[in-house]
Amino acid sequence: MIGLNWYLAASAILYSIGLYCLATKRNLIKMIIGVEILLNAAHLNFIALSTTTAGLDPLARTYVIVSIGVGAGVIALALSLTLLVYRHYRTLDVRKMRRLKW
Amino acid sequence: MGLEFVVEVALIVFLIMFALLAVELKKLAYAVASLGLMSTVLSIIFYILYAPYVAVINLLVYAGAVIVLFLAVLSLMKPGEEEGKGKMYDIIAEIPGGVLFIIIAVILVQILTTSYIGIQFAYGKTLNLPSLIPPQMQSMLQNVAESTWRVRVIDVLIQAMALFVAGLGVAVLFRRERREKE
Numbered sequence: 001m002i003g004l005n006w007y008l009a010a011s012a013i014l015y016s017i018g019l020y021c022l023a024t025k026r027n028l029i030k031m032i033i034g035v036e037i038l039l040n041a042a043h044l045n046f047i048a049l050s051t052t053t054a055g056l057d058p059l060a061r062t063y064v065i066v067s068i069g070v071g072a073g074v075i076a077l078a079l080s081l082t083l084l085v086y087r088h089y090r091t092l093d094v095r096k097m098r099r100l101k102w
Numbered sequence: 103m104g105l106e107f108v109v110e111v112a113l114i115v116f117l118i119m120f121a122l123l124a125v126e127l128k129k130l131a132y133a134v135a136s137l138g139l140m141s142t143v144l145s146i147i148f149y150i151l152y153a154p155y156v157a158v159i160n161l162l163v164y165a166g167a168v169i170v171l172f173l174a175v176l177s178l179m180k181p182g183e184e185e186g187k188g189k190m191y192d193i194i195a196e197i198p199g200g201v202l203f204i205i206i207a208v209i210l211v212q213i214l215t216t217s218y219i220g221i222q223f224a225y226g227k228t229l230n231l232p233s234l235i236p237p238q239m240q241s242m243l244q245n246v247a248e249s250t251w252r253v254r255v256i257d258v259l260i261q262a263m264a265l266f267v268a269g270l271g272v273a274v275l276f277r278r279e280r281r282e283k284e
Contacts (some may be wrong), residue, residue: 002110006259014117017125029134030130058248064156068261069262081176
């Protein structure tokens, strides 16, 4: 296994990509993809830090398993809301969604 | 510098490359496909890091169910309204019921399979699944199973319920869309 630093660096880069996506993209689907990349970065960080030569930390893995389930629920909800927003505004561009009143 | 080092570094490079493609590709279907590939590579990395349960669940949920959900949502949007729409979505739009069935089936199979494997493993029964894992790691993996299925079993059940409710909620939204079409 390669060193922990490689995985931590990969996790940091993934997190930066997710933040960049959330900050710059205006498409709702792209923003949800950014959220999923952020989640994956956090999971990689947890798993990498819980794997040492001394042993494995079982609680961190359990936490990641639970987080995967909750994250999938969040993404499903976000996609459902995206569908509703699209039906109302006929666009996925967040700049064109100026009215909050339905 | 052995083969193992090269493979792991290549996996990390692929992971970052697919993440960048998922963000930067203009066509949404390609971006979603790239996201699925990223999740698959991440699952392989989890397996290398001795986390087979996390790898399997990540593969089933993020590289499976969530990607199908993304494609189903894209299929319900009219072509030309947003960037990257093509005719390929029309094929999926014809079978929303089938897509829903696949989503719910994947979630149920995931819950049942992980429950079965986890409970068997946690209560010390023999399993042929982790034979690929080094023997010294097997007792540690048993700790993970015990932690998941004995200590944090409420969390895992809540997770299963959350996934199921999310699937049902999406099903209700899609059904309303079909009724509006009729």
